Structure formats: C-alpha cells, structure tokens
Amino acid sequence: MKFLVCISKAPDTTTKITFTDNNTKFNEDKVQWIMNPTDEWYALVRALELKETLGGTVTTVTVGKGDVEPVIRKGLAIGADDAVRIDADDTDAYQVASLIADYAKSENFDVIFTGKETINYNGFLVPGMLAELLDLPYVSLAVKLELNGNVATAIREIEGGEETLQVNTPLVISCQKGMAEARIPNMRGIMAARTKPLKVVAPGSVASLTVVKNFEPPKERGNVKLVSADNVEELVRLLHEEAKVI
C-alpha cells in the first residue's frame, strides 16, 4: 500500500498571536512552529500503523519554504519513509490543494491522509479540495480506518453520532481524535530521519482564489463579574436579565 500524509506547519498552541504590516500579516517573529497537531497525532500515526500491518510506504507532503523542514524531519523521525516539500509559500487552501494534487496525481497513492483543520487558518478546506481535484471519494472527520484489500471501512463523526461506511481505495480521508494514539519520536527515529529522503519539488503555477485583506484582534470581553457561591440565584438572574441567554 502506498500512503500519502499531508502535513502542515502551525504555530505552537501557546503562541501569542499578533499581526504586522498594518494588520495585513501574521507576525511570525519568535513563533515556534510545530506540526499541525491532528496531522501528526492522527493522520501520520494511522498511516504508519496500517503500513506496519499491511506493508507499503508512508510519504509525507508539505507545501512550504525551507523553514518548514524541521517539521518535515519530525514526521520522518516519527516513522515516515520519505518526504516531499513543494517549494512555495502557502497562499490559500486552493493553491495548497492544487500543488499537492499536481504532485499526487501521477503517484497512485492508495490512501491520502490529512488532519482535521489546521490551527492557524482553521479552514478545513485542503482535504475536500484535494479529493475533488483528484476526483476521489472523501471521508471527513474520520475516527477509524481499516483496510482490507482495496476496501476501506471507516467510521466518521456526524452531528449527534457516528456513521460506519465502506468505500474503495483510492480515497482521501481527514482524521481526528480516536484514529490513533500520538507517537513520540525516539532517538533512533531522530537519527534515521536525518538521512531519509526529503525531495524538494518546484511548484507549478497556481493562482489563489482568496486573499486575506486584513486581520483584527478578537473582540474583547469585559471584566468577569463574580457572584458569591452562596447566591447562585443571582447568577440565574444575570443570565436571564443581563446576558439574556436563558
């Protein structure tokens, strides 16, 4: 089986978010980049588990410039066999999906894994776009995936429950909690990652469909109003009369 895992970088979850250039750019100064958590914990690890039982290869693909390589190396340290970096700044989801599709279409992957949304732009767009560009079925928000020959059995979350489904490979699947348990790279993995192949490919020319005009800080909340533990009726009153939520 040939597995592809799409990996994105994201600012560390504790990053203080600020903007520069008249609020038109995310301020990357001093930002610690990590692998987008759901890409790492669920997509990558499930691909590795399936490879371990079924045989095959796990390749990662990332759209980004050289500064993303430490994140890619971490994927190799966790266990991916090789990695591809498409050498472009990511400008929007359509551009990223198109560049990955250009690379993937001649590679005949059986399953293309992604995480849930990235924690920077929170779009959750790349996997669906990629599936459409490659004309493949797409299973979103999956919590389980098993393969039996070319038949995939997956469970995905729906609002208020779960759905079990069957679909033939090749397919695109976005993964969330439940899919696998995160793995921490060990020393051997980290050493091996240094020499695993990381291929850099030149990007095709793809136009974006959207552009961020500007950023704003989130709305400020006023100071917290404390209510005494002996007077919970006051909280009920405030929720009704002031907040008007009950």
Place this chain on the structure above:
Amino acid sequence: MSVLIFVETQEGKLKKSAREAASYGAKLAGKLGTDALAIALGKVEHSELATLGQQGVTKVLHEESSNFDHFDSRAYAKAVAAAADKAGATVVVLSSSFNGKALAPRLSVRLKAGLVSNATELANTDGGFTVKKAVFSGKGVANYSITTDKKIVTVNANSFPIASGGGAAAIEDFSAGLSASDFAIKITHVEKAGEGIPLPEAELVVSAGRGLKGPENWGMIEEMATILHAATACSRAVSDVDWRPHHEHVGQTGLTISPNLYIAVGISGAIQHLAGVSSSKTIVVINSDPEAPFFKAADYGIVGDAFQIVPKLNDALKKYFSSHN
C-alpha cells in the same frame, strides 16, 4: 444571477443550521439585488421545504432520489454544482455543519469559486466581497477577499440569526442526472450518541473538566444540561482519560463552538481549551481556584467547590424555569 443555498435535512426536517444558512443567503441576495434559491437533496416533504420562504428563500430546487439519503461529498458536489448552474448562482451558501464543511471545498474546485468557511458575519459587498472569520483558533479574526467571479461561503453555527416572516417558497423538482456509479460511499451503520443535544450547533453548552475528579461525578453536569436543554462538552484532559466521549472534547484540537452560553465547571482555562470556546457569547466559570486563567476569559464567575455550587445552581435553574415556562 442568484444566491443558492444548500439546505440540509435530518429525518425529514430542515436542520437549524440550514435555516441559518438560508437566512444568511437571503439577506445577501437582498443586498446584491437578486433572488435566494435553495437546493435540497434526498427525502423531505415539500411542505417542510416551503417553510424556507420564512427565511426569505423564493424557490427550492429539490432532488428527491433516495441515493441522496446518505451523504457522499463527491455526488453531493456534482448535484449542488448542477443546481448552481441551473440557478445561475454567483454565490453559494452552505452551513458550517460537518457535511457542509466536507462539501463546500469540493464545490469550490468544481465551480472555480473562492471559498471562505465559518463566516461569522454577513459578507461585505461594498466594492468587493469580503468575509469575516475567526482564525488562529479564535485568537484572531481575518477579513478574506474572494477574488473569483463566483463565491462560496459557509456560515458558522449560532453566528447568524434565523429570519422569519416571509411566505411559502415555491418547490421545483430537480434532477442533477447522476447515476448509481456516482455514489462511491456505502453507509453500513449509523450509531446515535444517545438522546442528548448534539454539541456542534447547540445554543447552550455545559462543560466540565478534571476538577470533577472522576466520571462518576458527571450526573450533576448532565442534570444541568437537561434543565437548560443544553449539550454537554468537556476538556481534552477529561476525554483523554475516557471519562467522557471524544466527541465532547472542545478546544484547539477538538471542536470549536460558539454557543450563546458556555458554562465551564472545574476547567482551568488553558489556552488550548479557550481557543475552542472563546467565541461563545456568554461564558460562566465555576472553579475553586480564584487564580484559574478561565476567569480572565469569562463574563460571570463563581469561585468555589463545584460539588457544592452545581447542585444549588441546578435547583435555582429548576425554580427559574418552573416560573418562566
């Protein structure tokens, strides 16, 4: 020219999020000086679809084929794209439901239409088309310009009020002309997660964390949710140890929600947790530690022992509802 709204149904009823999307689409159509049409797929009574008129939809295209009774993003994208062509739609609006989020990106590719997901406000159409959404898990807001002729927007749950007042929408039978081979996904089993209110689009949410000490103590949280008709949620720490199911986990790596009311009991308010709930309209925090970071992100707080406070609060809420209903 028109605005086309994809409306989702569940067991023959329009979902609340579908009415929110319809209200958004109709308002946008009004601004653009055009009509709001809707597309519905799968089995649903025409009388139910006609009520979309109340949200300002003039006509609903309906393809009844039972092939659409289960969601398959590829087939749905083909059908909605065909409806968009037929309607001459320049804007397509969907809800940011789980299915909406799987379908919209496919549609974006098919229609070559720029897409912004999770819009929190009506698009600004003065000299362009700009859509506001939360980014960096609620730590920022971005205004996106869509630069293509056709546009797609998915509407964040609980962000846009449901309009009412219009008449009945006209219904027109529609066929996208798909064949059985367009449906690749076969659903073999559907498991409902109990009777509770689903979290993603809940208006009121009661959530609890490690401060509750153990899963056996959730009875009072579930009771509060029942009294309020709220959904239940939890911190990651709690779902990681299986005190609560994964689908209740909110935060940066779980679900992002924006209910009208979020009550957090025994949750410290770590930055990753806040990321998933900070766009809630009103936040109440109950925590024994006055220094808990969550108090800085809350509207109302009670400092004290949850095991004392929650039962008292449940009684007070019961009293309130018995005199207000």
